[in-house]
Amino acid sequence: MKKTPKNKKKKKFKLVVNKKGKKGKAPFWLNLLSTILILLALISLYSFITEGQKEIEEISLSQLAQDIQAGQVEKIVVEGSDLSMTYVTEEEEVLEKTSKKEDEASLSDTLVNYGVTSEQLTAVAIEVTSDSGFLFWVLNLAPILLPIIFIVLIFWFLTRQVKGAGMQAFSFGQSKAKIIDPADKKNRVTFKDVAGAEEAKQELTEVVDFLKNPKKFIEIGADIPKGILLMGSPGTGKTLLARAVAGEAGVAFFSISGSEFVEMFVGVGASRVRDLFKLAKSMGPAIIFIDEIDAVGRSRGTGVGGGNDEREQTLNQILVEMDGFEPNEKLIIMAATNRPDVLDPALLRPGRFDRRVMIDPPDRKDREAILKIHARKKPLTEDVDLTVIAERTPGFSGADLYSLMNEGAILAAREDRKEVSQYDLLRSIEKVMLGPERKSHILSKHEKKITAYHEIGHALVGSVLEHSDPVHKVSIISRGRAGGYTLNLPFEDKRLRTKKEFLDDIAMSLGGYVTEKMIFGDLTTGPSNDLQVSTALARDMVTKYGMSDMLGPVALESSGGKALFGRGVDDKEYSPEVAAKIDAEVSRIMDEALEKAKDVLTTHRKALEVMSEKLIEVETLERKEFEDLLILHGIEPKKKKEE
Numbered sequence: 001m002k003k004t005p006k007n008k009k010k011k012k013f014k015l016v017v018n019k020k021g022k023k024g025k026a027p028f029w030l031n032l033l034s035t036i037l038i039l040l041a042l043i044s045l046y047s048f049i050t051e052g053q054k055e056i057e058e059i060s061l062s063q064l065a066q067d068i069q070a071g072q073v074e075k076i077v078v079e080g081s082d083l084s085m086t087y088v089t090e091e092e093e094v095l096e097k098t099s100k101k102e103d104e105a106s107l108s109d110t111l112v113n114y115g116v117t118s119e120q121l122t123a124v125a126i127e128v129t130s131d132s133g134f135l136f137w138v139l140n141l142a143p144i145l146l147p148i149i150f151i152v153l154i155f156w157f158l159t160r161q162v163k164g165a166g167m168q169a170f171s172f173g174q175s176k177a178k179i180i181d182p183a184d185k186k187n188r189v190t191f192k193d194v195a196g197a198e199e200a201k202q203e204l205t206e207v208v209d210f211l212k213n214p215k216k217f218i219e220i221g222a223d224i225p226k227g228i229l230l231m232g233s234p235g236t237g238k239t240l241l242a243r244a245v246a247g248e249a250g251v252a253f254f255s256i257s258g259s260e261f262v263e264m265f266v267g268v269g270a271s272r273v274r275d276l277f278k279l280a281k282s283m284g285p286a287i288i289f290i291d292e293i294d295a296v297g298r299s300r301g302t303g304v305g306g307g308n309d310e311r312e313q314t315l316n317q318i319l320v321e322m323d324g325f326e327p328n329e330k331l332i333i334m335a336a337t338n339r340p341d342v343l344d345p346a347l348l349r350p351g352r353f354d355r356r357v358m359i360d361p362p363d364r365k366d367r368e369a370i371l372k373i374h375a376r377k378k379p380l381t382e383d384v385d386l387t388v389i390a391e392r393t394p395g396f397s398g399a400d401l402y403s404l405m406n407e408g409a410i411l412a413a414r415e416d417r418k419e420v421s422q423y424d425l426l427r428s429i430e431k432v433m434l435g436p437e438r439k440s441h442i443l444s445k446h447e448k449k450i451t452a453y454h455e456i457g458h459a460l461v462g463s464v465l466e467h468s469d470p471v472h473k474v475s476i477i478s479r480g481r482a483g484g485y486t487l488n489l490p491f492e493d494k495r496l497r498t499k500k501e502f503l504d505d506i507a508m509s510l511g512g513y514v515t516e517k518m519i520f521g522d523l524t525t526g527p528s529n530d531l532q533v534s535t536a537l538a539r540d541m542v543t544k545y546g547m548s549d550m551l552g553p554v555a556l557e558s559s560g561g562k563a564l565f566g567r568g569v570d571d572k573e574y575s576p577e578v579a580a581k582i583d584a585e586v587s588r589i590m591d592e593a594l595e596k597a598k599d600v601l602t603t604h605r606k607a608l609e610v611m612s613e614k615l616i617e618v619e620t621l622e623r624k625e626f627e628d629l630l631i632l633h634g635i636e637p638k639k640k641k642e643e
Contacts, residue, residue: 196366235399457515
């Protein structure tokens with residue numbers, strides 16, 4: 001399978017939004033555990049008290065009368081019908097015993113009836129107390145109070161669980177934006193933390209200057225743009241640049257995604273927009289950053305309800321708010337999107353997002369600078385050459401490069417090494433591009449042979465054809481969804497592609513297909529992705545790039561399409577006759593590429609067989625090994641053209 005790859009003192013304010021590490025609602029299990037622990041503590045306390053009472057011996061009144069007659073009782077405490085006696089034994093040991101009498105009868109009369117004389121009774125200290133005291137009430141009320149406390153705790157627990165959901169009904173209209181305090185040095189980002197994108201940073205420097213010194217612009221009658229739209233592919237650093245502007249200016253940074261405005265309830269999105277702008281104005285100077293603004297900013301008039309759906313109401317409110325503040329309010333609106341073609345024209349008119357900053361994928365020098373930033377906190381071995389890594393990663397975004405450095409560190413840690421080596425980073429390139437190695441995916445002998453011939457078919461066709469990129473690696477070790485792969489990368493970054501390059505790329509993609517038919521006389525499912533990629537490229541040549549001699553310089557399909565629920569429906573405004581011509585032209589391009597691949601593989605069949613057998617043996621051929629085999633069979637490897 002082929003893969004191509006200070007000034008004015010700032011206002012202090014309290015942050016009121018959810019952030020990682022901030023206090024928030026306790027999780028369900030924590031509330032449940034707290035409730036159980038409280039109940040267990042109450043039960044244990046009651047058991048402790050009652051158990052202590054159970055250790056005291058209870059005797060009958062007749063036994064008490066006998067003990068008094070024997071002179072063993074020193075003191076009796078009367079609490080209602082309860083009697084507590086203190087005994088003194090011959091060993092002068094003090095014992096506690098209890099008994100009970102009738103409520104109506106006095107203790108002296110009761111004991112006299114049991115034969116106790118007045119003299120014997122006078123020798124005993126009798127103390128009468130009322131039924132009171134903390135312990136008395138605890139022991140008597142605990143059986144009643146414990147069930148009540150249990151019910152209250154259960155009610156409290158359930159209330160805590162539904163509180164968040166219940167209160168949300170009253171907080172739907174509140175902004176969910178994350179706020180970065182300008183005083184938060186840990187999360188502060190400046191232009192020094194952003195490598196590459198020099199033109200974009202230069203454009204945004206004016207914004208920083210305005211936020212720091214707006215008087216200079218106001219005095220000369222200049223209006224700083226209210227809205228700045230950052231455009232670029234995913235992972236190119238749009239959000240990072242917006243944070244860098246806030247960090248350079250030292251102002252509050254409000255960040256929210258376009259999808260966070262929209263809820264199922266009508267009017268919630270508009271209310272959140274109003275709340276966000278109100279909060280930002282109160283804390284100005286500030287920057288509001290709306291990521292993925294195309295979620296709410298798509299073209300209006302095509303939604304459900306005749307243009308009155310929730311998304312459109314949210315967009316309308318954004319437009320109203322952008323028109324409702326003056327330049328001297330020191331509030332800048334920044335937004336990011338990778339689909340500027342679907343945005344509503346009202347967003348892009350002067351006075352709103354009238355300044356558009358394009359952020360291109362980084363070139364080789366930019367990639368090297370980005371790699372250096374991500375390598376700051378990583379211990380590297382002496383053999384690490386980030387220039388080589390930058391050369392091997394054309395088309396990588398800033399996010400891809402971050403992932404590459406991170407994967408390299410993970411590989412080193414997995415092997416119990418303290419430093420990241422060049423080998424770790426080279427392996428990480430393939431992991432980011434294709435996915436992890438699937439070492440458990442063991443091919444049979446026959447499947448391994450088919451895969452080896454298939455990949456060498458790609459590599460050989462690409463090496464012979466003039467306009468294909470050079471091959472850097474061929475492998476039959478499974479990665480991601482690929483059973484094997486051929487890694488071909490250009491010598492330098494390309495902004496433009498030619499028709500000849502497209503035709504050679506299609507032929508290279510078909511190299512594996514042709515090899516399977518030529519060597520084995522049969523086809524597998526292996527070339528399926530190759531056919532999809534090459535067919536899509538051929539169709540784009542005909543319908544988008546005007547590279548068809550039959551149809552001429554006509555763009556028959558656009559990348560945006562018609563607007564329906566925003567955008568996304570294929571815009572094919574041509575007749576069935578033209579559609580048939582397109583299909584015929586695509587088939588012609590594919591057939592010519594197929595014949596070109598056949599000619600190369602037929603001419604160099606000996607090289608195909610020898611190199612395939614070598615690949616079966618070693619499983620991976622690096623660039624130097626592969627080029628040595630090419631030279632051995634009389635094929636000149638591709639070299640970088642001198643300027």
